[in-house]
Amino acid sequence: xxxxxxxxxxxxxxxxxxxxxxxxxxxxxxxxxxxxxxxxxxxxxxxxxxxxxxxxxxxxxxxxxxxxxxxxxxxxxxxxxxxxxxxxxxxxxxxxxxxxxxxxxxxxxxxxxxxxxxxxxxxxxxxxxxxxxxxxxxxxxxxxxxxxxxxxxxxxxxxxxxxxxxxxxxxxxxxxxxxxxxxxxxxxxxxxxxxxxxxxxxxxxxxxxxxxxxxxxxxxxxxxxxxxxxxxxxxxxxxxxxxxxxxxxxxxxxxxxxxxxxxxxxxxxxxxxxxxxxxxxxxxxxxxxxxxxxxxxxxxxxxxxxxxxxxxxxxxxxxxxxxxxxxxxxxxxxxxxxxxxxxxxxxxxxxxxxxxxxxxxxxxxxxxxxxxxxxxxx
Numbered sequence: 001x002x003x004x005x006x007x008x009x010x011x012x013x014x015x016x017x018x019x020x021x022x023x024x025x026x027x028x029x030x031x032x033x034x035x036x037x038x039x040x041x042x043x044x045x046x047x048x049x050x051x052x053x054x055x056x057x058x059x060x061x062x063x064x065x066x067x068x069x070x071x072x073x074x075x076x077x078x079x080x081x082x083x084x085x086x087x088x089x090x091x092x093x094x095x096x097x098x099x100x101x102x103x104x105x106x107x108x109x110x111x112x113x114x115x116x117x118x119x120x121x122x123x124x125x126x127x128x129x130x131x132x133x134x135x136x137x138x139x140x141x142x143x144x145x146x147x148x149x150x151x152x153x154x155x156x157x158x159x160x161x162x163x164x165x166x167x168x169x170x171x172x173x174x175x176x177x178x179x180x181x182x183x184x185x186x187x188x189x190x191x192x193x194x195x196x197x198x199x200x201x202x203x204x205x206x207x208x209x210x211x212x213x214x215x216x217x218x219x220x221x222x223x224x225x226x227x228x229x230x231x232x233x234x235x236x237x238x239x240x241x242x243x244x245x246x247x248x249x250x251x252x253x254x255x256x257x258x259x260x261x262x263x264x265x266x267x268x269x270x271x272x273x274x275x276x277x278x279x280x281x282x283x284x285x286x287x288x289x290x291x292x293x294x295x296x297x298x299x300x301x302x303x304x305x306x307x308x309x310x311x312x313x314x315x316x317x318x319x320x321x322x323x324x325x326x327x328x329x330x331x332x333x334x335x336x337x338x339x340x341x342x343x344x345x346x347x348x349x350x351x352x353x354x355x356x357x358x359x360x361x362x363x364x365x366x367x368x369x370x371x372x373x374x375x376x377x378x
Contacts, residue, residue, distance in 0.1 A: 007359065
């Protein structure tokens with residue numbers, strides 16, 4: 001049997017005594033529940049007390065014990081209902097409905113912490129700070145991420161943690177009113193702008209960082225100002241040796257963070273949101289799944305784009321690793337009626353589990369599509 005789960009926010013459950021039963025009625029056995037999360041505005045169609053939640057900043061939805069934190073510490077939420085332990089309250093209601101809870105943990109995405117600690121954020125080749133993106137090569141960020149994992153494992157008996165943003169976020173970010181599309185930046189140029197050259201990364205990269213930064217600026221400026229494309233990938237733009245060193249550095253930091261998180265998690269599963277491409281930065285970290293160590297319990301692959309591309313990505317990853325694969329499918333897309341067939345194809349392509357995004361945000365038609373997908377796959 002394939003394990004089926006759905007994503008949910010704590011505010012979908014806390015204060016709504018019918019929410020857990022509504023999720024269970026989908027036929028899923030697991031809820032991937034927000035434990036630490038970035039800012040967002042979300043609808044809550046079913047909640048008896050509110051219809052729109054505006055989470056102004058990244059926050060922890062578990063109980064904060066001040067004595068356990070040094071340096072960076074997540075903020076607490078002030079929106080929704082008043083409950084200092086929203087994750088605990090929500091997971092208890094899920095357990096009462098017979099549902100398994102896995103903690104959904106966003107580690108390095110926090111505009112609030114990045115703005116107040118710019119020296120710890122991603123810094124590009126133009127010496128510009130991406131305040132929404134904490135750099136995991138920074139010791140303080142590394143400690144912050146591991147403290148989140150430790151606190152969740154010490155306080156809650158969850159069987160699994162799903163790690164999002166367990167690495168670098170890059171240029172792509174839906175922030176403020178986004179006004180970057182008109183520059184016609186290619187995917188490669190965006191990847192070049194995503195290379196972090198903060199002090200910590202500069203020390204760990206075995207490259208002439210000043211020369212690298214100058215070359216990145218030159219390639220990006222040629223594209224922006226002269227219309228000369230940056231190339232297909234970082235190897236085209238910077239040369240294969242330098243691209244390989246950037247990938248080595250990223251994989252080293254990400255795998256080190258996962259290794260230490262696994263040590264804190266003990267017998268709990270760690271599910272890593274990932275993309276099988278070391279050039280990628282973002283909430284789904286770019287890694288080589290074939291050579292990644294230590295093995296997570298599963299790689300979670302986002303399958304939100306074109307169906308054929310998603311199937312090819314799943315087949316490709318399944319052919320490159322024996323680690324189980326979880327298909328993260330979007331129930332909020334333009335054609336929810338196609339969700340059951342997509343889920344079935346992804347399982348046939350190599351996925352051993354499916355997670356549906358997102359039960360709390362879904363309309364009645366989309367909830368019906370999730371229910372149908374669970375029944376279709378079995």
